[in-house]
Amino acid sequence: xxxxxxxxxxxxxxxxxxxxxxxxxxxxxxxxxxxxxxxxxxxxxxxxxxxxxxxxxxxxxxxxxxxxxxxxxxxxxxxxxxxxxxxxxxxxxxxxxxxxxxxxxx
Amino acid sequence: xxxxxxxxxxxxxxxxxxxxxxxxxxxxxxxxxxxxxxxxxxxxxxxxxxxxxxxxxxxxxxxxxxxxxxxxxxxxxxxxxxxxxxxxxxxxxxxxxxxxxxxxxxxxxxxxxxxxxxxxxxxxxxxxxxxxxxxxxxxxxxxxxxxxxxxxxxxxxxxxxxxxxxxxxxxxxxxxxxxxxxxxxxxxxxxxxxxxxxxxxxxxxxxxx
Numbered sequence: 001x002x003x004x005x006x007x008x009x010x011x012x013x014x015x016x017x018x019x020x021x022x023x024x025x026x027x028x029x030x031x032x033x034x035x036x037x038x039x040x041x042x043x044x045x046x047x048x049x050x051x052x053x054x055x056x057x058x059x060x061x062x063x064x065x066x067x068x069x070x071x072x073x074x075x076x077x078x079x080x081x082x083x084x085x086x087x088x089x090x091x092x093x094x095x096x097x098x099x100x101x102x103x104x105x106x
Numbered sequence: 107x108x109x110x111x112x113x114x115x116x117x118x119x120x121x122x123x124x125x126x127x128x129x130x131x132x133x134x135x136x137x138x139x140x141x142x143x144x145x146x147x148x149x150x151x152x153x154x155x156x157x158x159x160x161x162x163x164x165x166x167x168x169x170x171x172x173x174x175x176x177x178x179x180x181x182x183x184x185x186x187x188x189x190x191x192x193x194x195x196x197x198x199x200x201x202x203x204x205x206x207x208x209x210x211x212x213x214x215x216x217x218x219x220x221x222x223x224x225x226x227x228x229x230x231x232x233x234x235x236x237x238x239x240x241x242x243x244x245x246x247x248x249x250x251x252x253x254x255x256x257x258x259x260x261x262x263x264x265x266x267x268x269x270x271x272x273x274x275x276x277x278x279x280x281x282x283x284x285x286x287x288x289x290x291x292x293x294x295x296x297x298x299x300x301x302x303x304x305x306x307x308x309x310x311x312x313x314x315x
Contacts (some may be wrong), residue, residue: 006110013114017121024125028132035136039143046147050154057155061162069173072315076177079313080184087188087307091195094306098196101299102291103212 174315181313185304192303193292200288201270210239213273214246216291220275220284221250221258228259228278234269234287 087094203209213233221229229250231241243260250258259278267274272287285291292299 009110010113010117013117017117020121020125021128024128028128031129031132031136035139038136038140042140042143042147043150046151047154050151053151054154054158058158058162061159061166065166065169069169072173072177075315076180079315080181083181083184083308083311083313084188086311090307091188091192094192094303095195095199097302097306098192098292098299099199101295101302102196102200102288103216 177315185308185313188307189300189303192307193299197270197288197292204234204237204239204271209271210241213239213271214242216273216286217241217246217260217275218249218253220273220286221246221260222253223284224275224277224282225254225256226258226277226282227256228261230261230263230265230276230278232263232265232267232274232276234271235266237271 203212217231231243231246233239241262243262247258247260250256250260263276267287269287269289272289272291274283274285274287276283
């Protein structure tokens with residue numbers, strides 16, 4: 001049979017063990033808490049990086065579109081210039097035809 | 107004492123084991139969760155890029171379509187300006203007509219055309235203000251009568267109208283009239299005339315883009 005001193009020693013050892021386990025559980029809780037915080041940081045950082053990358057991509061697309069539109073506008077201006085130039089020679093004929101139509105029978 | 111010591115050592119060993127397991131599990135869970143978060147983050151970023159790219163393309167298509175529409179409008183406006191110019195030049199050219207030799211004959215013709223359309227016994231001719239061509243009323247009367255089969259008397263009205271040229275033909279009672287001034291004839295045939303001018307000015311020109 002163990003004497004009182006031995007029982008006391010075992011009880012103290014059990015208490016110390018429980019303390020160590022509680023400390024380990026506290027430590028685990030801190031790790032979990034830190035993990036949650038790290039996850040939030042990762043998601044936040046991802047969002048910021050995503051937005052930046054998206055902005056860069058959109059700016060690139062917009063620059064390409066704007067360049068395309070400038071080229072297109074130049075083409076349209078060229079067409080208008082051609083129409084105006086060509087019609088300059090044809091104008092007298094058109095005026096005569098219009099006059100004839102105004103004066104002609106209905 | 108040896109037995110107690112071994113019990114204490116066993117308690118400590120079990121505590122150490124449990125302690126290690128708790129921390130190990132927490133760390134493992136941390137690694138798994140962080141890995142998962144990184145994967146989710148990567149996927150979210152990719153999704154953001156895809157969504158933005160789609161939106162950008164939709165916007166781009168819309169803006170390209172608007173630009174094409176605006177371009178068509180711009181070309182049409184330029185053509186419209188040229189057609190309007192021709193119409194103005196035509197009226198300008200007609201304004202000078204009353205000073206020319208054949209003007210009276212021209213107005214005779216317009217009076218005959220107007221009088222024939224009215225088909226009444228008495229018509230009056232109203233000329234533009236400031237114009238007094240020597241019209242052949244006998245010829246006008248004869249031609250109207252010939253065309254309508256109704257003996258038609260023709261006289262000049264003291265009334266004047268504002269016009270670049272032509273004539274307004276009115277029945278004597280003022281109930282019916284034919285406006286054969288240049289402006290009115292132009293307006294009546296505007297659509298036809300615009301098509302004609304357009305075909306002369308722009309035929310064969312490639313205005314597609």
